[in-house]
Amino acid sequence: DVKVTQSSRYLVKRTGEKVFLECVQDMDHENMFWYRQDPGLGLRLIYFSYDVKMKEKGDIPEGYSVSREKKERFSLILESASTNQTSMYLCASRIRDRSYGYTFGSGTRLTVV
Amino acid sequence: AQSVSQHNHHVILSEAASLELGCNYSYGGTVNLFWYVQYPGQHLQLLLKYFSGDPLVKGIKGFEAEFIKSKFSFNLRKPSVQWSDTAEYFCAVNARAGNMLTFGGGTRLMVKP
Numbered sequence: 001d002v003k004v005t006q007s008s009r010y011l012v013k014r015t016g017e018k019v020f021l022e023c024v025q026d027m028d029h030e031n032m033f034w035y036r037q038d039p040g041l042g043l044r045l046i047y048f049s050y051d052v053k054m055k056e057k058g059d060i061p062e063g064y065s066v067s068r069e070k071k072e073r074f075s076l077i078l079e080s081a082s083t084n085q086t087s088m089y090l091c092a093s094r095i096r097d098r099s100y101g102y103t104f105g106s107g108t109r110l111t112v113v
Numbered sequence: 114a115q116s117v118s119q120h121n122h123h124v125i126l127s128e129a130a131s132l133e134l135g136c137n138y139s140y141g142g143t144v145n146l147f148w149y150v151q152y153p154g155q156h157l158q159l160l161l162k163y164f165s166g167d168p169l170v171k172g173i174k175g176f177e178a179e180f181i182k183s184k185f186s187f188n189l190r191k192p193s194v195q196w197s198d199t200a201e202y203f204c205a206v207n208a209r210a211g212n213m214l215t216f217g218g219g220t221r222l223m224v225k226p
Contacts, residue, residue, distance in 0.1 A: 031212065033213060033214075035216075040122065040218055040219075041218055042117075042119075042203060042216040042217050042218040042219045043203065043205075043214075043216040044216075045213055045214075045215075048212065048213050050212060056212070058213065090156075090157065092157075098145060098207050098212065099145055099162075099164040101147050101149075101159040101162055101214075102157075102159075102214060104149075104156045104157040104158075105156060106155075106156045107156065
């Protein structure tokens with residue numbers, strides 16, 4: 001089974017801190033995605049990457065950046081954390097074929113105080 | 114841009130009741146359609162997907178969904194729910210021309226024993 005691992009299950013950070021959320025997948029998937037999940041809003045795409053060093057903005061990229069230096073790792077960076085970035089962050093991966101679904105990680109619940 | 118609407122935010126059913134969760138999308142082109150489930154404390158898992166062919170799709174755990182192109186709908190059904198079906202359900206759409214999934218706001222299902 002494909003495994004997508006997110007480094008932290010829970011994080012508490014202070015306003016203004018730089019925050020790194022890490023995601024690693026072990027099945028050589030080309031595509032990787034970062035979503036945030038908020039009650040009533042479902043999942044909203046922040047950024048995605050279709051290959052190493054490639055990235056595309058999703059629907060809500062403001063306040064975030066990403067890094068994909070290796071195929072298996074996709075990092076989400078909050079440049080200066082704010083309280084409205086308190087959320088559940090989900091990483092997902094998929095092979096290049098769009099007919100396949102995503103495989104999700106367990107999520108990182110980030111609280112910014 | 115594509116969007117996905119899930120009409121029911123919360124559904125409460127008794128065991129053995131039948132389930133139908135609505136999902137409508139707005140995109141005029143060819144799409145791939147998905148239903149994901151998130152059990153309490155667990156990561157999102159793929160329930161079923163439609164790519165092409167028979168519009169009635171069967172998934173895991175007795176779930177099925179019907180793609181009605183004329184109504185832009187992909188409703189999820191189960192004839193008889195169990196307490197273990199308590200979860201949040203997300204509909205998602207991938208336009209064939211695009212690279213990422215767009216999710217609906219989710220439906221929280223509670224099944225009373």
